[in-house]
Amino acid sequence: MPDAGPSHILLREDAADWETVKPERFVLGVIHNVTSATRLLDLLKPFEGDSRVQVLFACTGSSAFTEGLREFITERKLPCISWEEAKREKFDLAVSSSRGGDLHQLNAPLVGAPHGAGYNKYLSRKPEAGSRKPEAGSRKPEAFGLGAEWLVHDGELIPSAIVLSHDEQRERLRRGCPEAVPFSVVAGDPCMDQLLAGVPFRDEYRAALGVRPGQKLLVLTSTWKDQSLLGAHRADLEIIRRSLAELPADEYRVLHAVHPNAWFTHGGHQIREWFEPFLRAGLLLPSPETDIWKAALVAADAFIGDHGSLTLYAAALGVPGLLGAFDEDTVAEGSPMDLLGRELPRVTRHEPLGRQLQRAAAAQAGPQRERLAEIGALVTSRPLQAAGLLRSLYYERMKLDEPQHPAISRPVALPLPLPAERRQPGAAAVYADMQGGRLRRYPAELQGSLTHHLPDPYLVAAYGEPDPRWAHAADVILARSLHSGESWEDAARRVFRRHPGCELVAFPQEATGCLAFTRDRLQRLTAQWQDGAPSWPYDFSVAASALYSTLTSRSASSVRVSVVDGLPPAVLTISR
Incomplete structure (x- = not known):
C-alpha cells in the first residue's frame, strides 16, 4: 500500500517550513479496502470547506481485498501515511467505517461507523493473539459492528463514539455490547441522505445514464461471495442474462452494480470479459468505486437484488424489486435486511421476468406498500441530518468550533457517460x-x-x-x-x-x-x-x-x- 516514507511532510517537525495552509487539527481516515474507502469519503464530507482541518489516510492492511486500493487512493490523490506511522502519531480524531486492523493502537478519539446500510450481517473474527473474540457462550452473536468481538480489546472499548444510523440499532448494541451503549450516537446515514437529496434530480440522472423517454431502468445489485446475486448464478450468470434476454431492449435499460470485493477480487478486466455478451446487448456496468450506483438507484424503476446494502437502499427509496439471491445465514436475525428478505418476492425460473417485475410493482405499490415503507424507514431515523450530526460529533471530539456554514447532504454528481464502445451492432x-x-x-x-x-x-x-x-x-x-x-x-x-x-x-x-x-x-x-x-x-x-x-x-x-x-x-x- 502507499507509504509516504518515515513521515508525511505535514507531520514532520519542520512542517511549518513547507506547509501552505496551517491546519489546526489533524484527522486520520482509516481505510480497510475499497468498499470501506468509498464509505469513508462519505463520512468525511462534513469537513469540506474547513481549511483548519487536514485529513490524512492510512490503510490497516488487515483486509484480504487489497486489489484496486492503490488505484483508488492515487486517482483521488489521498495523502497517505503508513499504518505503522498512523499508530505512532497522535491525531485529534480518527474515523473508520470498518472494524478491522489494530484500531485499539491508534492514539486518537476513534469514531466507528458502519460501511453499509446500517448493521445487517454476521461476521466472525478469525481467532488470533489478542483477539477481541468473546469466550464461548458469553454472548449471543450480534450483527457485525454491534458485538463486543469487534468493539472491545482487553476489556477496553475501542471507539470513543459508535455511529448508529437508526435508533433501533441501539437495542441491538445493548444486547451485543452493553458497555458501548453510552458511547453510541444516532447520526443517520450519509449515503441514504445523498440518495434522498438526489430524488429531485431523477430525470437528470436517467438522461445521464442513457435512459430514453418511455424506457424503464432495471438495476441489478450484487454483494460478494457465493450466495450473492452474481455468485449464486455464476454458472451462466442467469439473472443478468434473463434481464437482458426477456425484457424488450427498447423498453428497458439494465445496469448491474457489482460489489467492490467481487470486482477487485476477480479484476475489472475479468468481470468485463465474463459480461461481454451482456455488454454487447447493452448492459450498463459502472466501476464500483464510483458513485454511479447511487445515481442509478435514484433513477431506477425496478431492481433485482440480494442481501447487500444496495437492496436495502433501493427499497428505502420506494423502488419496487425482487430478490434474485439471499443468504439467510449471513443476515443478522431481526435486522432491517432480515425483515426485507421476508417481505420481497424471489425470482422464479419458469415465469417470464417481465411478468414477475410487473406483479412485484403492483403489490409493492398496493398491499405491501406500508410494510415496505416501514422497513425502508429503518435505514435512518435522522433523514437528511447526517452531515450536521456527524459534523457536530467530530468537532466536539476535536474540541473545535464548527464552521458557520451549514452542513448539508448533497446529491451525487451526474454520472459521466458510461463506456459505450462495447455495444456493437448485433442480432x-x-x-x-x-x-x-x-x-x-x-x-x-x-x-x-x-x-x-x-x-x-x-x-x-x-x-x-x-x-x-x-x-x-x-x-x-x-x-x-x-x-x-x-x-x-x-x-x-x-x-x-x-x-x-x-x-x-x-x-x-x-x-x-x-x-x-x-x-x-x-x-x-x-x-x-x-x-x-x-x-x-x-x-x-x-x-x-x-x-x-x-x-x-x-x-x-x-x-x-x-x-x-x-x-x-x-x-x-x-x-x-
Missing part, C-alpha cells in the same frame, strides 16, 4: 404483432430455454455479423452504405450472397426510414416514417423490422408501429 430477435401495431426486440445471443416469451420471432442482424448462427439464419439484414460505383440492386445481391438465409435487405435512408429489397425477384420497397415521428425509437432498424412484418403478415401499406409503452406510435408508409 436482435424481433417479435411483431402488427395487428396491434406492437413490435418488440430482444438480443438473440442471450435467448435461452428457461422461458418462452417469444412466440414466433424472426431474426434481424447487421451486415457483417460474425456469428454464423445469426449471419446465416437472419431473416432481415441491416445493410450499410454502397460500395463505390455500386447500384442499390447490386448492393442487395452482394448482401444476399453473404447472408444465405436472408429474405429482406434494408438500407438506411437518411432519417426517414429505409429502402429494402426482397430475395424473391429483388422487389424494391420503401418504408418511410410520416412527418412528426420522433427519432427515438423510430429509427432505420425499427422501420426495417416493421417492413418485414408487413410482408409476412400481408398487412396494409400504412401501419401504426408502437415500440415503447407510454410513447405515441408512429405511422410507417410502405411503397411496393
Whole structure:
C-alpha cells in the first residue's frame, strides 16, 4: 500500500517550513479496502470547506481485498501515511467505517461507523493473539459492528463514539455490547441522505445514464461471495442474462452494480470479459468505486437484488424489486435486511421476468406498500441530518468550533457517460404483432430455454455479423452504405450472397426510414416514417423490422408501429 516514507511532510517537525495552509487539527481516515474507502469519503464530507482541518489516510492492511486500493487512493490523490506511522502519531480524531486492523493502537478519539446500510450481517473474527473474540457462550452473536468481538480489546472499548444510523440499532448494541451503549450516537446515514437529496434530480440522472423517454431502468445489485446475486448464478450468470434476454431492449435499460470485493477480487478486466455478451446487448456496468450506483438507484424503476446494502437502499427509496439471491445465514436475525428478505418476492425460473417485475410493482405499490415503507424507514431515523450530526460529533471530539456554514447532504454528481464502445451492432430477435401495431426486440445471443416469451420471432442482424448462427439464419439484414460505383440492386445481391438465409435487405435512408429489397425477384420497397415521428425509437432498424412484418403478415401499406409503452406510435408508409 502507499507509504509516504518515515513521515508525511505535514507531520514532520519542520512542517511549518513547507506547509501552505496551517491546519489546526489533524484527522486520520482509516481505510480497510475499497468498499470501506468509498464509505469513508462519505463520512468525511462534513469537513469540506474547513481549511483548519487536514485529513490524512492510512490503510490497516488487515483486509484480504487489497486489489484496486492503490488505484483508488492515487486517482483521488489521498495523502497517505503508513499504518505503522498512523499508530505512532497522535491525531485529534480518527474515523473508520470498518472494524478491522489494530484500531485499539491508534492514539486518537476513534469514531466507528458502519460501511453499509446500517448493521445487517454476521461476521466472525478469525481467532488470533489478542483477539477481541468473546469466550464461548458469553454472548449471543450480534450483527457485525454491534458485538463486543469487534468493539472491545482487553476489556477496553475501542471507539470513543459508535455511529448508529437508526435508533433501533441501539437495542441491538445493548444486547451485543452493553458497555458501548453510552458511547453510541444516532447520526443517520450519509449515503441514504445523498440518495434522498438526489430524488429531485431523477430525470437528470436517467438522461445521464442513457435512459430514453418511455424506457424503464432495471438495476441489478450484487454483494460478494457465493450466495450473492452474481455468485449464486455464476454458472451462466442467469439473472443478468434473463434481464437482458426477456425484457424488450427498447423498453428497458439494465445496469448491474457489482460489489467492490467481487470486482477487485476477480479484476475489472475479468468481470468485463465474463459480461461481454451482456455488454454487447447493452448492459450498463459502472466501476464500483464510483458513485454511479447511487445515481442509478435514484433513477431506477425496478431492481433485482440480494442481501447487500444496495437492496436495502433501493427499497428505502420506494423502488419496487425482487430478490434474485439471499443468504439467510449471513443476515443478522431481526435486522432491517432480515425483515426485507421476508417481505420481497424471489425470482422464479419458469415465469417470464417481465411478468414477475410487473406483479412485484403492483403489490409493492398496493398491499405491501406500508410494510415496505416501514422497513425502508429503518435505514435512518435522522433523514437528511447526517452531515450536521456527524459534523457536530467530530468537532466536539476535536474540541473545535464548527464552521458557520451549514452542513448539508448533497446529491451525487451526474454520472459521466458510461463506456459505450462495447455495444456493437448485433442480432436482435424481433417479435411483431402488427395487428396491434406492437413490435418488440430482444438480443438473440442471450435467448435461452428457461422461458418462452417469444412466440414466433424472426431474426434481424447487421451486415457483417460474425456469428454464423445469426449471419446465416437472419431473416432481415441491416445493410450499410454502397460500395463505390455500386447500384442499390447490386448492393442487395452482394448482401444476399453473404447472408444465405436472408429474405429482406434494408438500407438506411437518411432519417426517414429505409429502402429494402426482397430475395424473391429483388422487389424494391420503401418504408418511410410520416412527418412528426420522433427519432427515438423510430429509427432505420425499427422501420426495417416493421417492413418485414408487413410482408409476412400481408398487412396494409400504412401501419401504426408502437415500440415503447407510454410513447405515441408512429405511422410507417410502405411503397411496393
